[in-house]
Amino acid sequence: MSGTPKRLDVDGLLTDPATSIIVCCGSGGVGKTTVAAALALRAAEQGRDVVVLTIDPARRLAQSLGLTELDNNPREVEGVQGAGRLFAMMLDMQRTFDEIVENHADPERIEQILQNPFYQSLSAGFSGTQEYMAMEKLGQLRRTGEETGSWDLIIVDTPPSRSALDFLDAPNRLGSFLDGKLIKVLMAPAKAGGGFALKVLASGFSIATMALNKLLGSGLLHDVQTFVGALESMFGGFRQRAEETYQLLQAEGTAFLVVAAPEPDALREAAYFTERLAAENMPLAGLILNRVHPVTVPELSAEKALAAAEELDADSADPRLAAGLLRLHAERVRLAARERRLAERFTASQPGVAVAEIPAQSGDIHDLDGLRLAGDLLAG
Amino acid sequence: MSRPWPPECRLHIVTGKGGTGKTTAAAALALALAEGGGRVLLVEVEGRQGIAQLFDTAPLPYEERSIAIAPGGGEVFALAIDPEQALLEYLDMFYKLGRAGKALKRFGAIDFATTVAPGMRDVLLTGKACEAVRRTAADRPGAAFAYDAVVMDAPPTGRITRFLNVNTEVAGLARVGPVKNQAEAVMRVLTSPQTAVHLTTVLEDMPVQETLDGVEELRAAGLPVGAILVNMVRTAHLTIGKRAAVSTAAEKRVAALLRPYGIDTDETHALAVLGREHAERLTLEEVERRALDGAGQPVVELPQIGGGIDLGGLYELAAALSAAAAIGEAA
Numbered sequence: 101m102s103g104t105p106k107r108l109d110v111d112g113l114l115t116d117p118a119t120s121i122i123v124c125c126g127s128g129g130v131g132k133t134t135v136a137a138a139l140a141l142r143a144a145e146q147g148r149d150v151v152v153l154t155i156d157p158a159r160r161l162a163q164s165l166g167l168t169e170l171d172n173n174p175r176e177v178e179g180v181q182g183a184g185r186l187f188a189m190m191l192d193m194q195r196t197f198d199e200i201v202e203n204h205a206d207p208e209r210i211e212q213i214l215q216n217p218f219y220q221s222l223s224a225g226f227s228g229t230q231e232y233m234a235m236e237k238l239g240q241l242r243r244t245g246e247e248t249g250s251w252d253l254i255i256v257d258t259p260p261s262r263s264a265l266d267f268l269d270a271p272n273r274l275g276s277f278l279d280g281k282l283i284k285v286l287m288a289p290a291k292a293g294g295g296f297a298l299k300v301l302a303s304g305f306s307i308a309t310m311a312l313n314k315l316l317g318s319g320l321l322h323d324v325q326t327f328v329g330a331l332e333s334m335f336g337g338f339r340q341r342a343e344e345t346y347q348l349l350q351a352e353g354t355a356f357l358v359v360a361a362p363e364p365d366a367l368r369e370a371a372y373f374t375e376r377l378a379a380e381n382m383p384l385a386g387l388i389l390n391r392v393h394p395v396t397v398p399e400l401s402a403e404k405a406l407a408a409a410e411e412l413d414a415d416s417a418d419p420r421l422a423a424g425l426l427r428l429h430a431e432r433v434r435l436a437a438r439e440r441r442l443a444e445r446f447t448a449s450q451p452g453v454a455v456a457e458i459p460a461q462s463g464d465i466h467d468l469d470g471l472r473l474a475g476d477l478l479a480g
Numbered sequence: 481m482s483r484p485w486p487p488e489c490r491l492h493i494v495t496g497k498g499g500t501g502k503t504t505a506a507a508a509l510a511l512a513l514a515e516g517g518g519r520v521l522l523v524e525v526e527g528r529q530g531i532a533q534l535f536d537t538a539p540l541p542y543e544e545r546s547i548a549i550a551p552g553g554g555e556v557f558a559l560a561i562d563p564e565q566a567l568l569e570y571l572d573m574f575y576k577l578g579r580a581g582k583a584l585k586r587f588g589a590i591d592f593a594t595t596v597a598p599g600m601r602d603v604l605l606t607g608k609a610c611e612a613v614r615r616t617a618a619d620r621p622g623a624a625f626a627y628d629a630v631v632m633d634a635p636p637t638g639r640i641t642r643f644l645n646v647n648t649e650v651a652g653l654a655r656v657g658p659v660k661n662q663a664e665a666v667m668r669v670l671t672s673p674q675t676a677v678h679l680t681t682v683l684e685d686m687p688v689q690e691t692l693d694g695v696e697e698l699r700a701a702g703l704p705v706g707a708i709l710v711n712m713v714r715t716a717h718l719t720i721g722k723r724a725a726v727s728t729a730a731e732k733r734v735a736a737l738l739r740p741y742g743i744d745t746d747e748t749h750a751l752a753v754l755g756r757e758h759a760e761r762l763t764l765e766e767v768e769r770r771a772l773d774g775a776g777q778p779v780v781e782l783p784q785i786g787g788g789i790d791l792g793g794l795y796e797l798a799a800a801l802s803a804a805a806a807i808g809e810a811a
């Protein structure tokens with residue numbers, strides 16, 4: 101059948117020593133964190149030394165990974181059954197941002213930046229901050245891995261944004277903000293001279309300044325200026341590191357996995373993401389279809405099951421159990437058919453993308469056993 | 481059951497964990513509130529064009545447009561609030577800034593205000609919604625307001641308190657001036673009984689946990705929590721008594737009943753496994769329901785619509801919401 105996709109060779113990907121970074125992306129709530137953790141555990145149990153960067157893991161999953169303290173550093177996970185080691189960490193966005201300031205700003209300015217209301221507002225709420233910080237942490241994990249040899253495979257989960265694309269766009273968005281005219285003009289007083297062009301800008305700027313002062317009070321502009329001035333020493337480094345991490349994502353040894361649920365929104369995002377990765381020369385390893393609902397009695401059609409259930413309803417010998425099971429099956433057949441159609445539509449528009457599936461479990465996946473089972477199911 | 485929201489409520493803010501049905505529930509609620517002749521404005525604030533997608537129309541401009549007719553008459557208008565446009569409109573309306581407004585735009589100050597200082601962006605978005613709530617009716621004889629209600633498809637639970645708590649957010653940035661005054665005016669509406677913040681969830685551990693945390697946070701910020709909207713509730717195919725009954729003995733009896741339909745014992749076994757999984761899920765859902773009840777807010781359940789949401793599905797959800805409101809009214 102033309103709609104049948106290539107099977108994703110999960111174990112091949114995990115055990116290939118050339119694989120050094122795996123990025124799990126997809127829209128929010130599809131199971132990215134679960135998949136990232138399940139892959140990491142499987143890789144470790146097959147002998148790799150792995151670190152998994154999770155973002156917003158479910159509380160119980162975090163507990164079973166030993167992530168009870170938010171210290172923004174990887175900790176070794178106990179209970180791995182195999183030759184490899186597994187480290188896990190949970191991203192603390194605010195901490196990561198503060199660490200950048202602490203490590204890269206002029207020492208005498210660190211406090212000034214951390215206390216500035218604009219810094220506080222920006223670090224907590226700039227759209228894309230979390231995505232950017234995930235990138236930053238990935239770069240750090242890579243350097244730590246090279247220095248200490250603690251891991252040679254990094255598996256990254258991505259933030260629970262609505263759109264899978266946010267992850268790729270964040271560094272650019274931050275960059276274009278930092279390159280913005282306003283920032284340039286605001287920084288101009290801090291720079292000597294400034295040049296003619298800036299002076300012309302600055303005269304128009306004073307009109308804007310007056311308007312802003314009128315609206316917001318003059319204290320505000322002063323805060324912005326202090327903030328921008330204080331950050332200036334870090335800006336270059338900021339952008340440079342974002343670019344380096346971006347290149348890391350294009351490098352040999354990096355593999356992207358797009359995670360999706362068999363639902364229209366998630367698959368639409370997955371398709372956008374697939375196209376975007378191709379455009380950016382970023383290597384897509386495959387699609388992971390999570391929470392699919394398999395049909396267990398393929399010979400029994402939904403119609404036949406429902407007809408039988410109707411008859412049994414009239415039969416007083418049936419304590420309703422048989423009819424209930426038949427209705428359950430009929431519902432499952434319809435759901436599975438819908439999921440199949442959606443998956444086939446994806447495969448038709450994105451031919452050549454390899455696929456692996458994880459069936460929906462009746463409960464959450466919140467411990468190592470659950471992750472191990474998910475890994476087994478993924479590897480097929 | 482208690483009333484899902486106070487009768488004087490005119491601003492309904494719908495939040496929830498991403499993907500649990502905020503947009504869908506907000507649209508259904510707008511239809512329910514417009515039912516029988518009302519006029520309701522449905523607004524979105526995240527630039528996602530989720531409303532247009534849901535109603536299968538072209539992307540919404542920054543303009544209030546009629547988007548659906550409610551059951552029994554009544555009309556739903558929709559608006560995608562864009563922070564930049566809202567800022568320009570605001571500047572124009574109150575300050576006649578003209579040249580300075582253009583200068584602000586040219587210098588990216590608008591971009592700056594709307595992206596870098598999220599508190600500023602939020603006060604513009606909530607400010608626009610509050611403006612629509614307070615707007616008086618010039619063209620509606622007998623009605624006090626232009627809209628009977630405004631429903632907002634709001635940011636997710638993780639960000640909602642910060643988003644609505646504009647006063648605190650802006651206070652650190654603008655200490656004096658009209659923006660600060662605006663923030664205070666918005667806050668007065670948001671903390672009054674005119675407003676209710678509803679939270680959508682599904683019966684799973686993570687979203688329920690997030691909902692409970694969200695309720696706590698909203699309360700701590702003095703924001704009025706409305707109903708918990710439990711979405712995508714699936715039909716239970718086994719009654720409570722039968723859930724535990726998918727035993728080996730029961731499986732034998734079922735096998736005997738199903739044999740005449742050409743279903744063999746292996747197949748019956750597969751059906752029984754499906755039944756056990758279903759029972760397990762229903763049990764877990766019961767646990768989540770109890771946890772939600774513990775929040776002490778009214779809970780409204782919305783059914784799972786098979787095959788995806790279309791206008792018919794929205795009407796079905798709207799009917800569930802109207803029924804809950806009517807029961808609450810009678811109680």
Ligand SMILES: Nc1ncnc2c1ncn2[C@@H]1O[C@H](COP(=O)(O)OP(=O)(O)O)[C@@H](O)[C@H]1O
Binds near residue numbers: 260463464465
């Ligand atoms: N295949 C599955 N079957 C059952 N539950 C699952 C499955 N995959 C994920 N979950 C559950 O769904 C919830 C969300 O998963 P998570 O991995 O945190 O999503 P994301 O990181 O994409 O937001 C978790 O509670 C998780 O246990």
Ligand SMILES: Nc1ncnc2c1ncn2[C@@H]1O[C@H](COP(=O)(O)OP(=O)(O)O)[C@@H](O)[C@H]1O
Binds near residue numbers: 497503783
């Ligand atoms: N009651 C329901 N029954 C079936 N599908 C639903 C229901 N509510 C929402 N959905 C579907 O779930 C997905 C997410 O819903 P949406 O309203 O977009 O969530 P959010 O705005 O919270 O991200 C959409 O595909 C929507 O059609």
Ligand SMILES: [Mg+2]
Binds near residue numbers: 133155156258260
């Ligand atoms: Mg996650």
Ligand SMILES: [Mg+2]
Binds near residue numbers: 502503504530633
């Ligand atoms: Mg939405």
